[in-house]
Amino acid sequence: MTDIKTVAVLGAGVMGAGIAAHAANAGARVLLLDIVPKGASSRNALAEGAVARMLKADPAPFMGKAAAKNITCGNLEDDLSALAEADWIIEAVIERPDIKRALYEKVEAVRKDGSVVSSNTSTLPLATLIEGLPERFARDFLIAHFFNPPRYMRLLELVTGPKTRSEAAASVEHFADHHLGKSVVHCKDTPSFIANRLGVFWSQSAVVEAFERGLDIEDVDAIIGRPMGVPKTGVFGLLDLVGLDLIPHVNASLADSLPKGDPFHTINRPVPLIGDLIADGYTGRKGKGGFYRLNRAGGSKVKEAIDLTSGLFRPARKADVPAVKESGKDLRALLSHDSPHGAYAWAVMGPTLAYAASLVGVVADDIVAIDEAMRLGYAWKQGPFELIDRIGADWLAERLAADGHPVPEILKTAAGRTFYRVDAGQLEYLGLDGAYHPVERPEGVLLLEDVKRAAKPVLRNGSAALWDIGDGVACFEFTSKMNSMDPDIMDLLGKAIRRVKRDFKALVIHNEGTNFSVGANLGLALFAANIAAWSEIESLVEQGQETYRALRTAPFPVVAAPSGMALGGGCEIVLHCDAVQAHAETYIGLVECGVGLVPAWGGCTEMLHRWSTLGRLPKGPMPAAATVFETISTATVAKSAAEAKERLFLRPHDGITMNRARLLADAKARALAMVEGYTPPGPREIVLPGPSGRTAMGMAVQGFRKTGKATPYDEIVAGALAAVLSGGDDADVLAPVGEDTLLELERTHFMRLVRTPGTLARVESMLMTGKPLRN
Structure with a gap:
């Protein structure tokens, strides 16, 4: 090799x-x-x-x-x-x-x-x-x-x-x-291999059926999107993303290369409107727009959607699909719904799933390859055979037969069974031979989902769990919504630290969610603020500070293994670990200022320590404080693990794993390598600039406000941040500031901000719209 x-x-x-x-x-x-x-x-x-x-x-x-x-x-x-x-x-x-x-x-x-x-x-x-x-x-x-x-x-x-x-x-x-x-x-050497062979069939079916049924594209994307585990772009948003001008070429290529009896030919019908859009420069997001566009006439931005019947743009609207609302997470109920939208859902997904079943042994040897290709090539949360298991292979076969569609052999093979099963903790798939076979992982891959199939958690509550991943290493997993940090996570993490000290050699913090953690649970914070439960909020801040410090000073190695977003409190837990093994696509940052707050679970303290000791900066107390101030006040997020090293969210010795499937195994190996001779870090003391530094940082924000780069409330939040990062009014360049003082400053200024209407408005806006409020 x-x-x-x-x-x-x-x-x-x-x-x-x-x-x-x-x-x-x-x-x-x-x-x-x-x-x-x-x-x-x-x-x-x-x-x-x-x-x-x-x-x-x-x-x-x-x-x-x-x-x-x-x-x-x-x-x-x-x-x-x-x-x-x-x-x-x-x-x-x-x-x-x-x-x-x-x-x-x-x-x-x-x-x-x-x-x-x-x-x-x-x-x-x-x-x-x-x-x-x-x-x-x-x-x-x-x-x-x-x-x-x-x-x-x-x-x-x-x-x-x-x-x-x-x-x-x-x-x-x-x-x-x-x-x-x-x-x-x-893949086998067949036309368009796996993902595009099936993905183009799916998208073409969705487009043709929508045109012929005269449906609104917003409703179509709501049906084809989240209920089926497809990205929220749905199909028309996806085609805008990849480019409408590719559609004729891809379809023509498939039509030329596929055998005459292939089902693709039955749905490869011309859609004149697509040709008209391409001719007018509407090739998708890379052009003037596509099925959706932003109309900037009159100086405003209005999202518009094309009407498939008239071919004219109109203001886009929020999807209204009763079939989706009434079906909930029951995919079979959606496909069976007695409505035009339910009929559309079946007209697209029924033939698509049947097509996938007919391709087993043709494009790949097994269903696992086809599912993997669609999950990773088209960002489906579940592959077609996982979707069939959701609705039932028997039900699908009966429905196909009732509609006059041929029933693929593998669906007949699966009669009375599922395509995937778990036997003695091992995930297995159904083969063409009618027998179940183990789903094999590449050598060196360790997935938490596999661990969880074969074992019970060491500890668990509603927001987190502790798992034994072998060789004396435990794994702490967040399980809350979007992996947001809440009191239950803090409570179980404290218990986990004590349990690992007793029964394990090392701890890895990792989960297999889309994002490592989006930060603190803002909904809980807003609820507490609205009922003036200030002591509860302060208690949560103190709990977080104490738990994270216990994590940092634990008598065993702790390795964070983040992927996706690690924001706010999720970033802070990474900052407190001995080492980090990050997936290359980790997006990490302290974003609290965006919601009118300052990092208060030790984030300010840890970043000051890193830039004071690891940053290549001029000597003196001000450069480190100023650098951290700029990073946190602008809610900067590193857009890769490599960039995170540049910004010291990750340190030079922290590792990066390119393949997400190998992340947990790499983190476990990293933790085990640290066990022998491990000594926890000691207390932190940092030289900070005091009142003069606070004034300098405040003047910088005033300059940004005058040029329109900062809002009036940005100045208030940045002032609180400057008070923390300068070390407080008693800081002296001749006397280092201890971490107890810095944590107290974080907590004090967090609590001052959380009581203000400006911060509460920012938190509410983030919860309602997902976007920061510029007040």
């Missing part, structure tokens, strides 16, 4: 450039090549321009701007010889086999022995791509299909041919898994 260290990407379009950026995120040396454009001042203009655009893009392809330095730009005329240094050569040019094969001939002439060549194609068969090429090339060639955007989409579809060396496939799979953070799904 080749150790991939240098990656070459041929083609600097959206996908090629995104793949190059993510390989650079992984620390690889990357060569990005494209054609020499006519009349350009630089022969490398296409590659250079792609990198420049990505450095400004949002969402960012780079996890940190430093990653861009790993890319060397070139062109396909002058720099082909440099491919001799590449371990993996990725082709991402136009979807024409003649152009691709001509490029492969040039690549074959210069590449080194054992280098792997892959195509990012999503439509062309591998056999077509290698036609007429040497045996040596065929042995090292495969298809590695990334999904857009490559940094964020976790799926990689891998297709090998009969001549592909197993070592070549293993090299790419290992690099993609460990370094790019991908879940690699092995």
Whole structure:
């Protein structure tokens, strides 16, 4: 197996450039090549321009701007010889086999022995791509299909041919898994592989049925979205995101490549309105809009939605779908609902689930690969076979037969059973042979969901649980809504610390939710404030401070393993751990000022200590305080784990795991490595600037307010933050401030702010709209 260290990407379009950026995120040396454009001042203009655009893009392809330095730009005329240094050569040019094969001939002439060549194609068969090429090339060639955007989409579809060396496939799979953070799904060499084969069928069905039934797109997205575990964009919002102009090309490609009897042909009907929208520049979010648009006429922004019957835009409205409300979480009830909306839900999902069932053994060997592809490629919360288990395979088969649809064989095989089951704590799936087989995890993957199937919690309450994950390590899991921090979490964490001290060697804090924690439960805080239960609020602040300090000073190693958002109180618990093993896509920050508060569970104290001891700043008490003030007052959130290191939410010695599925195992290993000779950290003392520093920070905010960058209430909140970070009125640059004093300052100014109408208005706005109030 080749150790991939240098990656070459041929083609600097959206996908090629995104793949190059993510390989650079992984620390690889990357060569990005494209054609020499006519009349350009630089022969490398296409590659250079792609990198420049990505450095400004949002969402960012780079996890940190430093990653861009790993890319060397070139062109396909002058720099082909440099491919001799590449371990993996990725082709991402136009979807024409003649152009691709001509490029492969040039690549074959210069590449080194054992280098792997892959195509990012999503439509062309591998056999077509290698036609007429040497045996040596065929042995090292495969298809590695990334999904857009490559940094964020976790799926990689891998297709090998009969001549592909197993070592070549293993090299790419290992690099993609460990370094790019991908879940690699092995696909058969069939049209559009797995995710797009099924995903395009689903989206085309949803669009055609909506047009022919004359439904409103807001209602359609409400039906197809959350009730079915699909992102809230639904289908029309999703198509706006990926681009309407792709629809005709993708559909045409599938229509040309699929056999005549494939069900896709029955729903691949023309939709003239889509052609009209594309012709008018409505290609989705990258254009003037798509099915939805923002009308900026008159200086205001009004969201509009297109009427599928008239083809005219109208003000968008909130979806009103009684079938969804009445069905709740019962998917079968929605599909059976006696209404036009219920009939639509069945007309889309019934054939889609049947199509998925018909593809087992055709596009992949088992249902697990198909479910994984749809979860990761289309962000479905559950794959099609998991959805079938929700509604019942027998019910689906009966409904399909009643409607005159053929019933796939695997549905008949599943009669009276489910596609997935748990036997003796082991998750199993139903195979084509009618037997159940264990769902195998890659070596080195430890999932908390698997632990939970096979064991009972050591401790549990309504908001958290403590699990034994083996080898003397315990895992503390948040289970509250959105993993928000509340008194129950604090109570169980205190008990967990005592239990781990008695029965375990180390503790990992981790969960497998979408987000690690969105912070404190603001609903509880607002309720307490509305009934003037100030002592209850202060008690929660004190409880949090005491619990987090007990965590930091525990006589055993504590490792946080966050992923997704770790905000406010969720960030503070990470700050108090001995070490952090963070997923690369961890978005961490202290955002309390956005809701009119200051961090009060030790966040200010910990950040001051880090910038005082680890920050590369000029000497003296003011630089650290000023840096922390800027970070917290602006509610700055690091947009990757790499950026979190730059902002010291993570320290230089903290680890980053690219593949989320490997996060818990990496964190456990990190904790075990710290056990021998472990000594907890001691008390903190920090030199702070005192009243003069507070004044300086206040003057900075006044300047922002005069230029309109800060609101009147921002100035009040920032003043409270400055009072904490300066060390209080008694701080003296000759006498370090202890952590007890800093925690008292955090608590005092938090309680002053929480009593003010301005803060309560911000908290209420965040709860109601999810957006900060600029009062």
